Amino acid sequence: MDSRHRAVLLTVSAISVAWLAGQWAYHVYQDREREAAAARPQVSGERVWDAGTLGYDHVEGDVRHPMTPPVGGAHDKTWMTCDGTVYTETIRDENAVHSLEHGAVWITYNGTATATDLKRLAGKVARTPYTLMSPVTRQSGTIMLSAWGHQLSVETASDPRVEQFITAYVQGPQTPEPGAPCTGGLTAPR
Structure with missing residues (x-):
């Protein structure tokens, strides 16, 4: 191989390595930005x-979470159906x-x-x-809203932060498994 071909090969290789390094740096930056956004109070x-x-392990049996209701951590392999579902009985934290x-x-x-607050929340x-x-x-709170790693306590359903929390965290940047289904899970407490 002559020196001209070698120079072209080295140039193409250097450009490829630089492009790959740039892509890697961009993705690392995006991941850090996403993590930082999820950690900031919204x-x-x-x-x-x-x-x-918090941990993400799928486990069998009961889990003692450090907060009530829990906002993450070890959990059951089956989710509760969460497609706008209102449960009138206690469901398993896991x-x-x-x-x-x-x-x-x-x-x-x-x-x-209050009954008025519950009706308003159930409609939402x-x-x-x-x-x-x-x-x-x-x-401890009258009404609490929980998302992965985030929790808000309010006294009434008319508190404007209820809507703000839902808007910020339904499929928000904190979601460990974005796009995973909320249908097809359990539909009644075990």
Whole structure:
């Protein structure tokens, strides 16, 4: 091979390596930006957990999560159907957490929520794919909205942050499995 062909080959190789390095750097940058966006509070008053420390394991049996309701962590292999589904009975945390992994927002309430608030929330959930609603009597807040790594507590369904939270986190940047289904899961508590 003469020196001219060698020079062309080296130039093409250098350009290819530079292009691949640029692509890699771009994707690393995008991943970091996505992680940073997911870690930043989007809604006033929300709590945020580091998604990397929550864990994603599928397990059998009950899990003791460090927050109620949980916002991530080990969970059942089967999700709760979360296609605008309103559950009137308590559901397993482990199945609801799997729904959060799919990008759902889980709206929960305790015994102090009013009938008017519950009706308003149920209507909102029924019209919103990737949401589910259920009672969690042991939670501290009257109404709580949870997404993977994010949680907001409000006193009433008319609080404008309810809509802000749903808009920010239904299939939002925090979603570990974007595009995963919210249909075809469990439809009743186990």
